[in-house]
Amino acid sequence: MDGRPTNSNRWRRFEEWDRRPLRHDLFAAENPEAGFSVFHSPYDPDPAYSVGAGRITAMDGKLEADFDIIDEFIARHHLDPSVVDEAMALDSGAIARMLVDINVPRHELERLARGMTPAKLADVVGKLTALEISFAYAKMRQRKTPANQAHVTNAKDDPLQLAADSATAVALGFAEIETTMRVASNAWANALACTVGASVGEGGALFQCSIEEAEELQIGLAGLATYAETVSVYGTERAFIDGDDTPWSKAFLTAAYASRGIKARCTSGAASELLMGFHESKSLLYLEARCLCLQRAMGVQGTQNGGIDGAPLTASMAGGLRELMAENLIAVWLGLECASGNDTRVSESEIRVGAKITPYLLAGSDLICSGFGSIKKYDNSFNPSLFNGEEIEDYLVLQRDFEVDGGLTPVDEDHVLSLRMRATEALSAVLDELDLAHVGLERITSVVFASGSQETDSFTPGEVTPISEAIKARGLTALDVVRALAVRGYRAEAENLLFMLKQRISGDYLQTSAMIRDGRVVSAINDPNDYAGPATGYHMDAARWREVQGIRDVLTRDGVLASQDMAARAAPWLLPKGDAVTGSDPHEVVIGLSPAFGERMHRTLAGHRLEDVVSALVAGIEEGGGKARLVRIRHTADTSFLGLSAAGLSGSGFGIGIQAKGTTVLHQAGRMPHMNLELFSNAPLASLDHYRALGRNAARHTWGEAPEPVMVPVQGEALGARFHVRVALLYAIETEMTDPAAAPVELALAPDREKTHA
Amino acid sequence: MPDPHMPDLMDIYPVAEKAPEKIRTPTGKPLSALTVEAVLAGEITPQDIAITPEALHLQADVARAAGRHTLVHNFERAADLVNVPQHVILETYELLRPGRAPDARTLLAQADMLRREYGAAHVATMIEEAASVYERRGLFQKRY
Numbered sequence: 001m002d003g004r005p006t007n008s009n010r011w012r013r014f015e016e017w018d019r020r021p022l023r024h025d026l027f028a029a030e031n032p033e034a035g036f037s038v039f040h041s042p043y044d045p046d047p048a049y050s051v052g053a054g055r056i057t058a059m060d061g062k063l064e065a066d067f068d069i070i071d072e073f074i075a076r077h078h079l080d081p082s083v084v085d086e087a088m089a090l091d092s093g094a095i096a097r098m099l100v101d102i103n104v105p106r107h108e109l110e111r112l113a114r115g116m117t118p119a120k121l122a123d124v125v126g127k128l129t130a131l132e133i134s135f136a137y138a139k140m141r142q143r144k145t146p147a148n149q150a151h152v153t154n155a156k157d158d159p160l161q162l163a164a165d166s167a168t169a170v171a172l173g174f175a176e177i178e179t180t181m182r183v184a185s186n187a188w189a190n191a192l193a194c195t196v197g198a199s200v201g202e203g204g205a206l207f208q209c210s211i212e213e214a215e216e217l218q219i220g221l222a223g224l225a226t227y228a229e230t231v232s233v234y235g236t237e238r239a240f241i242d243g244d245d246t247p248w249s250k251a252f253l254t255a256a257y258a259s260r261g262i263k264a265r266c267t268s269g270a271a272s273e274l275l276m277g278f279h280e281s282k283s284l285l286y287l288e289a290r291c292l293c294l295q296r297a298m299g300v301q302g303t304q305n306g307g308i309d310g311a312p313l314t315a316s317m318a319g320g321l322r323e324l325m326a327e328n329l330i331a332v333w334l335g336l337e338c339a340s341g342n343d344t345r346v347s348e349s350e351i352r353v354g355a356k357i358t359p360y361l362l363a364g365s366d367l368i369c370s371g372f373g374s375i376k377k378y379d380n381s382f383n384p385s386l387f388n389g390e391e392i393e394d395y396l397v398l399q400r401d402f403e404v405d406g407g408l409t410p411v412d413e414d415h416v417l418s419l420r421m422r423a424t425e426a427l428s429a430v431l432d433e434l435d436l437a438h439v440g441l442e443r444i445t446s447v448v449f450a451s452g453s454q455e456t457d458s459f460t461p462g463e464v465t466p467i468s469e470a471i472k473a474r475g476l477t478a479l480d481v482v483r484a485l486a487v488r489g490y491r492a493e494a495e496n497l498l499f500m501l502k503q504r505i506s507g508d509y510l511q512t513s514a515m516i517r518d519g520r521v522v523s524a525i526n527d528p529n530d531y532a533g534p535a536t537g538y539h540m541d542a543a544r545w546r547e548v549q550g551i552r553d554v555l556t557r558d559g560v561l562a563s564q565d566m567a568a569r570a571a572p573w574l575l576p577k578g579d580a581v582t583g584s585d586p587h588e589v590v591i592g593l594s595p596a597f598g599e600r601m602h603r604t605l606a607g608h609r610l611e612d613v614v615s616a617l618v619a620g621i622e623e624g625g626g627k628a629r630l631v632r633i634r635h636t637a638d639t640s641f642l643g644l645s646a647a648g649l650s651g652s653g654f655g656i657g658i659q660a661k662g663t664t665v666l667h668q669a670g671r672m673p674h675m676n677l678e679l680f681s682n683a684p685l686a687s688l689d690h691y692r693a694l695g696r697n698a699a700r701h702t703w704g705e706a707p708e709p710v711m712v713p714v715q716g717e718a719l720g721a722r723f724h725v726r727v728a729l730l731y732a733i734e735t736e737m738t739d740p741a742a743a744p745v746e747l748a749l750a751p752d753r754e755k756t757h758a
Numbered sequence: 759m760p761d762p763h764m765p766d767l768m769d770i771y772p773v774a775e776k777a778p779e780k781i782r783t784p785t786g787k788p789l790s791a792l793t794v795e796a797v798l799a800g801e802i803t804p805q806d807i808a809i810t811p812e813a814l815h816l817q818a819d820v821a822r823a824a825g826r827h828t829l830v831h832n833f834e835r836a837a838d839l840v841n842v843p844q845h846v847i848l849e850t851y852e853l854l855r856p857g858r859a860p861d862a863r864t865l866l867a868q869a870d871m872l873r874r875e876y877g878a879a880h881v882a883t884m885i886e887e888a889a890s891v892y893e894r895r896g897l898f899q900k901r902y
Contacts, residue, residue, distance in 0.1 A: 072891050077828060107825065214848050221844060223807055237895070241856045246897065248888035249854035251832075255881065256847050258836030261809035299832025335826060477804045479797060486794050494794045501807045502792050506774035506781045507817045510833070512826060521772040525824055 166197025223478025306341020620695020
């Protein structure tokens with residue numbers, strides 16, 4: 001009881017559940033009329049089409065005269081009249097099986113998709129379970145090598161922090177960096193800061209500044225962004241128009257980006273139409289299938305897809321997470337690069353968050369998150385991402401757990417600090433060289449060590465605005481930044497930035513799923529996903545797998561043993577006195593010490609010095625009216641047999657067995673080995689008082705009493721996770737020292753120790 | 759999937775790496791001329807940091823060889839737009855947004871201008887298509 005008022009008619013577990021973070025999440029009932037249906041709504045059309053004179057004349061329940069702007073664009077530019085008869089005639093279940101069949105190649109399915117209407121695509125993927133969708137996704141995704149994208153923003157639009165965090169994101173392995181602003185007029189300063197930061201270290205990350213379309217194009221033109229993904233599309237006509245665009249305006253914009261050598265992807269995701277109030281009572285998946293057909297029709301190379309802003313709303317519905325995976329599958333099936341969502345915190349439950357990401361980690365994705373919060377939650381100007389700066393290490397461990405490449409690489413603490421220093425200094429030099437701002441060392445220092453903007457004493461949003469306006473007004477471009485970097489001695493950064501600018505001349509990174517890896521453009525053209533069953537598709541090479549394993553604080557045997565040896569006693573404190581004999585004192589309690597106890601091991605898992613543990617046991621036995629005797633058991637290190645052996649030697653028939661790691665048993669001669677009287681199985685939790693109490697109980701047993709067993713309280717700690725690596729390595733020392741033929745040895749405490757126990 | 763008829767085009771990708779001689783900046787410089795030294799010497803201008811219609815047509819060929827036909831069309835439209843000035847790009851984009859153009863005629867005139875002055879045939883065709891659909895769907899109504 002914790003003192004809270006309780007309702008006596010309620011199982012209190014519900015109150016505990018009420019207090020869990022999960023209960024902040026909302027869960028919505030199905031209601032197709034109100035737009036709340038996931039895979040299928042009664043208002044969805046059945047898959048249908050007709051062709052007349054090589055032209056699509058009807059599609060998904062509408063004649064061409066009734067086509068809305070989305071139907072029209074899909075019918076004219078997505079559907080291939082030469083494939084449509086074949087594809088639409090196939091049974092949806094049969095196509096669904098082809099998606100998970102390793103013998104049906106990806107390109108064959110992509111060919112068929114060009115003849116399938118949105119309703120047909122939705123019907124097919126609706127037949128797959130979540131597991132099958134993940135598997136099909138692994139097969140159908142476009143680029144073989146998976147990657148990830150970072151959000152880099154902060155609550156102050158502080159350029160110094162943006163530079164430091166961009167450099168950090170590059171070091172973490174993010175292939176793309178996306179920023180946005182708290183204050184729209186700070187866009188140019190944000191773009192310049194991230195551009196400089198991303199040039200520190202390895203470089204090579206594509207960068208975008210998310211802002212109003214026209215402004216974004218201008219920033220890109222100045223070389224201060226290399227890609228764009230704000231080309232949003234919607235699945236209903238009214239939502240599209242409310243978004244102030246049409247498929248033609250967006251297709252034009254897409255071409256405009258390419259004409260400037262800027263990579264672009266569209267954005268769409270379930271429930272955006274629902275949030276905008278124009279859902280037409282259609283299911284989320286059907287509307288999304290329309291968005292995705294439209295994107296392929298527009299000729300954009302890829303999509304940011306999978307809920308995005310609508311992800312939490314989708315996650316509120318039954319089957320919602322499965323739907324988000326299904327729409328991503330349609331995206332890659334249509335041959336689009338997929339930045340697969342996972343960029344919005346869909347839940348307050350860390351378990352739901354971890355579960356959400358897992359299929360994507362297993363299947364891989366062109367960009368697993370279309371924005372992993374590399375910064376802290378409160379600094380994310382897009383809103384918290386599914387994973388954030390707080391949880392980066394959790395993600396790194398998940399990669400290692402499943403032996404999968406989630407696109408991220410563990411960073412060395414000293415290395416990342418030096419990159420942050422370098423990035424902020426480089427940006428200060430550029431701002432100074434271009435006469436945009438003059439930055440003092442104290443600001444740099446406050447940013448370099450800060451985890452987030454709440455800890456910095458740096459630029460405020462208002463101070464950034466004039467810098468941003470000056471960059472724009474003076475027409476500064478990335479070439480000015482290259483020059484400034486080079487002039488101020490940031491040669492490597494100047495080279496990295498120039499390398500990125502050169503990309504737009506060849507346009508290699510305009511192809512599907514392109515990213516830069518180790519100074520090379522890698523895309524679906526030169527790195528196509530060729531998954532066709534076991535031992536095909538993407539596998540980490542040995543070097544990459546070593547990188548993924550490089551998380552912090554990995555225990556090695558040498559390391560664990562060294563930590564033990566540090567505590568080694570200069571002088572022995574347990575002195576052997578020859579073979580142990582069976583005692584005769586009816587109140588004697590023999591303490592049977594394990595082979596390594598005080599020999600090679602000197603502390604319990606709880607951190608107690610073994611001398612103190614022995615003292616506590618002896619003192620307890622004496623307190624209880626017993627007489628303690630110490631014996632080294634050498635033929636076994638197993639707790640039960642240590643205890644039973646000690647009991648066998650004891651005049652009272654009661655003995656205590658103890659391992660060096662602190663696991664302790666109270667045993668009685670004649671009992672079955674595992675039917676002990678008392679056991680401290682959770683050594684990490686046992687205190688000296690517990691050992692003392694156990695000694696006392698042992699002694700009271702010799703007087704014929706049945707004392708209350710000593711309880712070591714547990715609160716459900718994951719003790720295996722916390723200790724078993726060390727347990728396994730340390731216990732191996734014990735077993736290594738056992739000698740099945742060796743007899744127990746009588747021990748005495750060294751004289752100077754004896755005194756302390758008196 | 760690679761089209762068996764055009765394997766050579768797949769082989770020159772990435773072009774900057776496998777066939778850099780096929781690429782020039784808009785001012786005619788080879789990729790190798792873009793060095794930090796050249797930037798410091800003032801030899802590189804923002805004009806150099808841009809893609810050419812030729813490079814986009816080359817990428818369109820690569821995309822075609824890879825069977826990505828809608829991407830090909832996008833690259834062709836992009837090639838059309840390379841020499842269209844930024845303000846005309848933004849003006850055209852604005853006209854294509856719903857409720858901006860008062861009638862189909864305005865869009866058709868823009869298409870005509872792009873075709874005539876910049877040879878932007880693919881883009882013009884797309885705008886003409888928009889004009890007829892906007893008419894049918896009533897998108898010439900002013901929104902604000």
